[in-house]
Structure formats: C-alpha cells, structure tokens
Amino acid sequence: MSIITLLTDFGPGKYVAALKGVILSIDPQAKIVDIEHRVSPQGVLEGAFVLASAVKYFPFAIHVAVVDPGVGTRRRSLVMECRKGTLVGPDNGLLLPAARVLGLRRAFSIDRREYCLPEVSDTFHGRDVFAPVAAHLGLGISPSSVGSRVKNPVDLDFGVYEVSKEEVRARILFRDHFGNLVTNLPEQALPSWISFGKIVELEIEENYKLPFLTTYASRDSGEPLLTISSDGFLEIAVNRGDASEILNAEPGDDFTLKRA
Amino acid sequence: MSIITLLTDFGPGKYVAALKGVILSIDPQAKIVDIEHRVSPQGVLEGAFVLASAVKYFPFAIHVAVVDPGVGTRRRSLVMECRKGTLVGPDNGLLLPAARVLGLRRAFSIDRREYCLPEVSDTFHGRDVFAPVAAHLGLGISPSSVGSRVKNPVDLDFGVYEVSKEEVRARILFRDHFGNLVTNLPEQALPSWISFGKIVELEIEENYKLPFLTTYASRDSGEPLLTISSDGFLEIAVNRGDASEILNAEPGDDFTLKRA
Amino acid sequence: MSIITLLTDFGPGKYVAALKGVILSIDPQAKIVDIEHRVSPQGVLEGAFVLASAVKYFPFAIHVAVVDPGVGTRRRSLVMECRKGTLVGPDNGLLLPAARVLGLRRAFSIDRREYCLPEVSDTFHGRDVFAPVAAHLGLGISPSSVGSRVKNPVDLDFGVYEVSKEEVRARILFRDHFGNLVTNLPEQALPSWISFGKIVELEIEENYKLPFLTTYASRDSGEPLLTISSDGFLEIAVNRGDASEILNAEPGDDFTLKRA
Numbered sequence: 001m002s003i004i005t006l007l008t009d010f011g012p013g014k015y016v017a018a019l020k021g022v023i024l025s026i027d028p029q030a031k032i033v034d035i036e037h038r039v040s041p042q043g044v045l046e047g048a049f050v051l052a053s054a055v056k057y058f059p060f061a062i063h064v065a066v067v068d069p070g071v072g073t074r075r076r077s078l079v080m081e082c083r084k085g086t087l088v089g090p091d092n093g094l095l096l097p098a099a100r101v102l103g104l105r106r107a108f109s110i111d112r113r114e115y116c117l118p119e120v121s122d123t124f125h126g127r128d129v130f131a132p133v134a135a136h137l138g139l140g141i142s143p144s145s146v147g148s149r150v151k152n153p154v155d156l157d158f159g160v161y162e163v164s165k166e167e168v169r170a171r172i173l174f175r176d177h178f179g180n181l182v183t184n185l186p187e188q189a190l191p192s193w194i195s196f197g198k199i200v201e202l203e204i205e206e207n208y209k210l211p212f213l214t215t216y217a218s219r220d221s222g223e224p225l226l227t228i229s230s231d232g233f234l235e236i237a238v239n240r241g242d243a244s245e246i247l248n249a250e251p252g253d254d255f256t257l258k259r260a
Numbered sequence: 261m262s263i264i265t266l267l268t269d270f271g272p273g274k275y276v277a278a279l280k281g282v283i284l285s286i287d288p289q290a291k292i293v294d295i296e297h298r299v300s301p302q303g304v305l306e307g308a309f310v311l312a313s314a315v316k317y318f319p320f321a322i323h324v325a326v327v328d329p330g331v332g333t334r335r336r337s338l339v340m341e342c343r344k345g346t347l348v349g350p351d352n353g354l355l356l357p358a359a360r361v362l363g364l365r366r367a368f369s370i371d372r373r374e375y376c377l378p379e380v381s382d383t384f385h386g387r388d389v390f391a392p393v394a395a396h397l398g399l400g401i402s403p404s405s406v407g408s409r410v411k412n413p414v415d416l417d418f419g420v421y422e423v424s425k426e427e428v429r430a431r432i433l434f435r436d437h438f439g440n441l442v443t444n445l446p447e448q449a450l451p452s453w454i455s456f457g458k459i460v461e462l463e464i465e466e467n468y469k470l471p472f473l474t475t476y477a478s479r480d481s482g483e484p485l486l487t488i489s490s491d492g493f494l495e496i497a498v499n500r501g502d503a504s505e506i507l508n509a510e511p512g513d514d515f516t517l518k519r520a
Numbered sequence: 521m522s523i524i525t526l527l528t529d530f531g532p533g534k535y536v537a538a539l540k541g542v543i544l545s546i547d548p549q550a551k552i553v554d555i556e557h558r559v560s561p562q563g564v565l566e567g568a569f570v571l572a573s574a575v576k577y578f579p580f581a582i583h584v585a586v587v588d589p590g591v592g593t594r595r596r597s598l599v600m601e602c603r604k605g606t607l608v609g610p611d612n613g614l615l616l617p618a619a620r621v622l623g624l625r626r627a628f629s630i631d632r633r634e635y636c637l638p639e640v641s642d643t644f645h646g647r648d649v650f651a652p653v654a655a656h657l658g659l660g661i662s663p664s665s666v667g668s669r670v671k672n673p674v675d676l677d678f679g680v681y682e683v684s685k686e687e688v689r690a691r692i693l694f695r696d697h698f699g700n701l702v703t704n705l706p707e708q709a710l711p712s713w714i715s716f717g718k719i720v721e722l723e724i725e726e727n728y729k730l731p732f733l734t735t736y737a738s739r740d741s742g743e744p745l746l747t748i749s750s751d752g753f754l755e756i757a758v759n760r761g762d763a764s765e766i767l768n769a770e771p772g773d774d775f776t777l778k779r780a
Contacts, residue, residue: 001549036532036533058545061544177535
C-alpha cells in the first residue's frame, strides 16, 4: 500500500477531490494524505517551504505538489527520486527544497504520456499529469520510466539572509494559523548575540525590543517574542496572540534584527 | 473495501466527523474521501454542480451528498443506483446532475428504517440516514432494499442558458478558490463566433472586451479572459488574479456575451 | 488496523500533516480521521465540547486532541483509557468531557519518553508526544505503559447554568458553520415551561420572543427559534439564516431565557 501526499493552492474542494479520484481509479488501495491546500494562490515559495517542512515526518511516500502558475506553458513536469520519498510536480522551484530534505538522487521530466490521463488539458496538470503519474509510481513504476533525466531543475530556495556581528537581515516566509511568523533564517545561522534569554531589537514596520525565548508561555499574554519554530527557523510570535496582526507583518516582508 | 465520498454544506468539523464515525462504526474498512464541505449553506444548485463535476474522476464509489434545507420536512431521501456509482442524499435536485454523469439506472426512496440509525432526528439526516445507508451499501446491500422505487426525482439541472447568432445569456454557477467563475454554459453549446483567439464582449456589472483563450498564461497578469473550465464549461478568469473580485461577480449572477 | 482521530486548533495544514506523518511512520496501516482543526486558537472549552460531541459516533478509536496553550510548561500529558476508546492530549480540561462520554476507566501521565519522538520540543507536543504515543497505542501498547496513574485530571466541564421556575441562565459554547449557536444547557435540564410549541423570551444583547421548535423549517426564513441541537443541547438558530450574525451573539456569551 502506497502513501501519497497532496499539497496544492487549490483550496480544499472539488479540484483536490479530482486528484483523489484519479489516484484511486488507478490504485484503489492508495492511502492519500492532505498536507496543505491553502497555499496562497500561485505562492510557489510558500508552497516550497510548507512542503519541505512537512515531508520529513513521513515514511517513504509519493509527494504530489501543485502550485503551478505556469501550467500550459513550456515549464517542465518533474519526478524527483529521493532517498526517503518521491516528489511529483511542476519544475518551478516548488519541489527542490523538499528534495534536499529527502535526499535528492535524480530528477526526470515527464515527457512520456503513458502514465498521464488520455487527454492532458492546458489548465489542470495536477489532475491530468501529476496525480496519475503519482499513482503509477505508488504501484511501482520506476521514476526513470516517465521521461528523460533533468540535471538543472529550477531552484528558488527560500531567499537570502545576511548575518553580521551587529545585524541580521532576513525575510518572513510563512504565517501559521495562530499568526506566528516563520522566517527564512535557520537556527544554525543565528549569531552568538541572539541566544536564549537575550533581548534584541526588531525593525519591521515599527521597532520592537523582544526577548529570544524557548517557549511562548515564558512571555506575558499579548507580548511579542522571538523563538525557534518547530521546523528549526527563527520565528516571531506573540504569546496567546496573533503576531501577524499585532506587528502588522506578513509573508514576504523583510526585517532587521539588531543588538539591543 | 468500499470508497465513500462526502459532499456537504456543513463546513469541515464535527458534523462531518459524525458522518465518518457512523460510517466507520458500520464498516471500519471503508475508505472515506472528502469532496467538499464548504458548499454555501443550503446552496443546492452549487452543491449539485460540484458533485456532478467531481464524481466522474472516481472509480465505483458510494457518493453521499448533504445540502438539505428541507431536512425534517416531507422531502424524500434517495438512493440513486447508477452504472458507475451510487448516490445517497435528499431528493431536492442535489443528486440528479451527478446521477446523469454516472449513468442513472434507478432511484429509490429510503422508506425503511432498517439501515438508518435507531433514532432518526428531524435535523440531521446526514448522520442518521445517509451515512449509515451509504455504509450498508458499501457492505453490499442492494439499492432496492432501502425502499420503494422513485420515478420522478426533483430536477433542478443547472438553470437555463440562451445562445443565438449575436448573443449568449447564461449564469455563473461556481467560484473557485482562485476567484475563477465557472458558468452553466457547456463547451458544446458555444456558438461559432466564440472560438479560441476571438474577442467577445461581456456584459455583467460593467462591460468588458475579453479574448477567448486556451490558457490563463496567454493573457497579461491581472487581465480578464474567457476559457473552458477543467469541467468543460465556459469560465470567466483573470490571469494570476481574482475574477470574482475584479469583475465584481459571483455565483448566481447572470451575464450576456456579444460579438465584439 | 487502528482508527486514530485528530482534533486541534492548528488550522488544517503542515502542523496537522506533521502529526499524520509521525503516526504513519510508526503505523503505516493506521486509519486517520480529522475531527476538527479550526478550534479557536487556544479555545480549550470549545475544543472539549467538539471532542465530546464527536467521539460518541466512532467505533473504538484513539482520539488525539491538541489545544494546548500551556505547552512547554509543567502541565501533564495524558492518556485516558475509556471503555469505548482512548484519549491522548494535554491535561488542561480538553479531554475529560469526552472521557465521560466514552466511559473513563483510568488516566495516566505520559512520564516515560519511550513512545515519544527522540527529541521532544518545548513548542510542539502534538508532534513529539501525542501523535507517536497514539500510534503506539494503536499498535497495542497498554495505556498504563506510558507512565504513572493520574487521579485528578483537570476538569473544566462546560461551565455552569441555572434553571428556575421563571428563568434560565446559560452560556453559548459553540457556533457552527451555519451560525447556529449551541449552548451548555442539556435537553434534560430544560424546565417544563420550555417545551415544544411554547414561546420564550431570550435576553442576550437585545430581547427576542422565540418559539421552541423541533425543526428549523417550522419557522419562516430569517426568523429566530430555539431547538435542540443534534448533540442534545439547547440551540439558538435562525431558519435559513445565521443566528450568530442576526442576534449578534457568539461562543462565550451568557444569555437568559424567561417565560414569555
């Protein structure tokens, strides 16, 4: 029995159901798991971040991801064979961070129509290409059987950040359901002057002095703090509050941290 | 192992969970797939459209649909036996378009209480009637065992449209997550003056001149276009934008297309 | 094959997906069912109500619930062994009403790290503690193997209500997708002067005279009524309308009913 996960920007509903129907028509035993269907429309970077942070918790699985503003154009369709799973989706940067997490081996372009639906539309490759290819991969076809090798998949990564002795410049990548803001700065890249218990200055829309803490609950209700997200990135949060609303910040915003 | 799909206007949450619990109590092996739970409250026509466009992607399945403003009144409860699946839900027009897609054979009224929960409430037939009947159908009871034959199920279809040499009048049925507007005009009904590459005039709240195109990406970002939805209906879209917001239009609105 | 249900305040998405990935990594056969992931952030009472009303429809299952503002503090983590299922989550009142519905036998504190992930973070016990413990419970470990017995789990219940010959004072607990308002007053506690067909006076933000009816559809469209929710609690509703919006009331609001 294969596990197939789905990440899209479709919103939950009939488009997602079409993917599931197509998969189950090919492999009625497949176990389908939703990762996220509310990626901001055409939010490739956000989708890449969510996918990369979700896949590591799964056993070996086929991960289908569809955030695909270029559907119908000449962008390639990919299968990425990794040590701990297989990724299927458009070649627009969406898959590569997750492939790195899973241990990328080889990528292939879906050139052959053999494992696609008989009719491939110009607007819905999730249904016509990615879902059926994923189902066939779950049934055991080799990634290399979908088409030719790709050596240079599109790479967006999560954007740049800068760290110096006095300052950090980075970007907000993701807003969770509580309003916590996850940034692109990995824990390992933090300078020594940002350590637990220290106060730092955050410049974003306005300026704030915030402590860097291990838990939300170490701060008073409604007060902002810095912490490490459950994915290992610097996170801007408010204890029992919505940091995005209170600090007036959202994914895509740049910010600066300074020694206080 | 049977596949049981669910479509409701409950919103995701405990009412949907109750359906799943009831189904799994009767058939712990059932594979349950959500189609949509965000149909506009009591939006029978919208639910009928979503159901009809989703069921065709599934292998043989039991499809439960509950958009049921008449619950507790004398409206009948139906099982529709089709060539490619079975439908279960209220007799208010919700099921019939999907039954046509699946190849309707016979419809039955759920008169017998044998396959319902021991107590049938006046407010929640999804849980008390449709879910348990679906689970029993998945375990192999015959559709005819639920009650007597129904020859005249309620038929709403998707509303009328008019096509002439100069003009098309039709209606918006569905707004997807991106804001694309799917209409009730099937591709086959398009007049010859609406063909790919042509410009037509759209009268809705204001007037627009739009090209009819095969892909969103053939239009500049933020610009409106006509295309064919992945379900085969005329669709009003904006490339990388929200057509519903930009054109100020939504499901239920009528519109006119004219030769430009 | 074990059934594992999930209720959280995470919102659907990657945090929920992490729970599912962890569970499937331990037990790839587990059947995972979502109950609700949209509990108001940190809404322990609301989560407790939703959980208690959902679990009764399920066959024997492991129910994981995570609404956990105290994560990372000294609050205990619990496994509650019940006659009709097992509950896993924080010791903050979230689980106990559901445990009563399922027939509580014994509660245990998750003291041993044996069934948790190798690293337990301070911010995400759902992933690191509750999900892996649930998967192991599904595979057959005994609830008593997770740690020591707990005799006094935190008990919030659903808040108090008062019933007299002239007046009822109670509280709104839950707003469903339609805007119906479910209260904490169980059907059995209703005084004799509130019976079907009677008119009563509701004092909330403003005053209303409402009939107590068995079905929404017995009232004109847009008109408010009292009824019994599908869970057996007094419910304030509007036929084909949103009671929460029309009466300007929401979960947490107190109200009074008087003989009209």
